[in-house]
Amino acid sequence: xxxDPVLLSRVQFAFVVxxxxxxxxxxxxxxAYIAVLGALWVRTGQDRFHQLMRFWTRIFAVSxxxxxxxxxxxSYQFGTNWSHFSHVVxxxxxxxxxxxxxxxxxxxxxxxxxxxxxFDRVPPWLYVLSGFFxxxxxxxSAFWILSANSWMQTPAxxxxxxxxxxxxxxxxxxxxxxxxxxxxxxVNAAYLTTGFVVLAVGARYLxxxxxxxxxxxxxxxxxGLVVIxxxxxxxxxxxxxxxxxxxxxxxxxxxxxxxxxxxxGVPFEIFAWPNEKTESNDYSLSVPHGASxxxxxxxxxxxxxxxxxxxxxxxxxxxVFFAFRIMVGLGLFMIAAAFVxxxxxxxxxxxxxxxxxxxxxxxxxxxxIAVICGWITTEVGRQxxxxxxxxxxxxxxxxxxxxxxxxxLILFVLAYATVFSFGIYYINRLIHRGPEEPTETSEGLAGAxxxxxxxxxxxxxxxxx
Numbered sequence: 001x002x003x004d005p006v007l008l009s010r011v012q013f014a015f016v017v018x019x020x021x022x023x024x025x026x027x028x029x030x031x032a033y034i035a036v037l038g039a040l041w042v043r044t045g046q047d048r049f050h051q052l053m054r055f056w057t058r059i060f061a062v063s064x065x066x067x068x069x070x071x072x073x074x075s076y077q078f079g080t081n082w083s084h085f086s087h088v089v090x091x092x093x094x095x096x097x098x099x100x101x102x103x104x105x106x107x108x109x110x111x112x113x114x115x116x117x118x119f120d121r122v123p124p125w126l127y128v129l130s131g132f133f134x135x136x137x138x139x140x141s142a143f144w145i146l147s148a149n150s151w152m153q154t155p156a157x158x159x160x161x162x163x164x165x166x167x168x169x170x171x172x173x174x175x176x177x178x179x180x181x182x183x184x185x186x187v188n189a190a191y192l193t194t195g196f197v198v199l200a201v202g203a204r205y206l207x208x209x210x211x212x213x214x215x216x217x218x219x220x221x222x223x224g225l226v227v228i229x230x231x232x233x234x235x236x237x238x239x240x241x242x243x244x245x246x247x248x249x250x251x252x253x254x255x256x257x258x259x260x261x262x263x264x265g266v267p268f269e270i271f272a273w274p275n276e277k278t279e280s281n282d283y284s285l286s287v288p289h290g291a292s293x294x295x296x297x298x299x300x301x302x303x304x305x306x307x308x309x310x311x312x313x314x315x316x317x318x319x320v321f322f323a324f325r326i327m328v329g330l331g332l333f334m335i336a337a338a339f340v341x342x343x344x345x346x347x348x349x350x351x352x353x354x355x356x357x358x359x360x361x362x363x364x365x366x367x368x369i370a371v372i373c374g375w376i377t378t379e380v381g382r383q384x385x386x387x388x389x390x391x392x393x394x395x396x397x398x399x400x401x402x403x404x405x406x407x408x409l410i411l412f413v414l415a416y417a418t419v420f421s422f423g424i425y426y427i428n429r430l431i432h433r434g435p436e437e438p439t440e441t442s443e444g445l446a447g448a449x450x451x452x453x454x455x456x457x458x459x460x461x462x463x464x465x
Contacts, residue, residue, distance in 0.1 A: 003402030006394050009081040012409045014379070016073050018372055019416055023067030025371050028142055028187060029194025030060045031108075031135040033221075034115070038128035048214050053131070055214075055435035056198075057115050059427055060134075064112060066423045068105075073412070081405065082386075085396035089165045089387055092158055092173055093148050100144035108137035142187055150179040152387045153378070154247045165390065177247050181240040182378075188233050189374065192334065193367025195226040199341075200364035201431055203357040211434050216351055223345055226338040233331060238294070245295055248388060249304040250313070251381035254320040256291050257281050261305040266291040271325075274317040279307060315383040319376065327373035330366055337363065 041049035157172025202218030268290025272281035292301035
């Protein structure tokens, strides 16, 4: 039986992206956390912040390395599996990816070296400043990558000449209609994901009676973060959905399994099985008028349904429908977990409530799955277009036989299983080992850092004669 090279290329790229997105998501949030820990250490001189900074920097370095390895593979796939995509839109997408390398990757890599090896070699203020540069680099990376991907969702600022896209307005390309919503939604998701990882690790230590002081610091900082970011993510997701309804209405129709454009008072399907053959939903459990209220803010609001376009122009509805609901369900759980934690903290019982600590210690993965489901919703929901309204996925693939693609797919699976198993194993070993206990040297350096900070502040103040 002949194998479809386009489908196999999509599966291969999806496999690589699903692995890759885990690590940038974590490093974006973790680098910001490390920078904040450094600032608190210099400001207060308390060694617990220094312990946590060094501890999470080691974990960041491993995650950063695995993100680089998996990201390089994606770059090669543009040439091997998606050469026509590169030919048609490379003038637009290529520079954006290049800017990411120039402004973000080099910044991260350079100052990560200072964080890893410069603690005893550079002044404390420079060491901490390096953490902020690394955090800025990860944010820049997200900026450019999401700009490129958002342009594929809502292309703008270009013209087509002889079947090739040429940019005419770089500001319109970069700040395309969906970019602000997707950038804020993704960066907030990265911070939220990292918050739950930190919360899980702190809860794990506290249950075991290890590293008690730093564990309590991790829990306080994590709860303080997620109780703000989890509800904020719901708001940002709603704004992103409204923008998607305006620019990609068929994607929203697939997310809601909404078929008929003339239907008033569209229900929100809590659960259903979208039946693409009958163009209806089986086993429906819904909230009447729910989708209309959410998307049109009207009780009887209407929006485009899947039947408004031919079947060949629709995305795979069940994949988009269920991925979206998993993402939303996990998001609601995170909001509930954050509020319960904040309530227990307010009651003064958070550190002693073992059932809550046990649940949180098992929830380190929750943000990663939500992010992957969000990307599935976004990318599969755009089908059958690789650049919405400009280039179809079937026309973007390289003319390579299916046998070649399946061979490389198998090799990728084996290589990733080996490399990432070792990487994740090593991260778990680092977490099991935990933060280093304070020593006289580190305590002395903490005092020196605080003294340096006060000295710098005093020099910056105006002098009066």
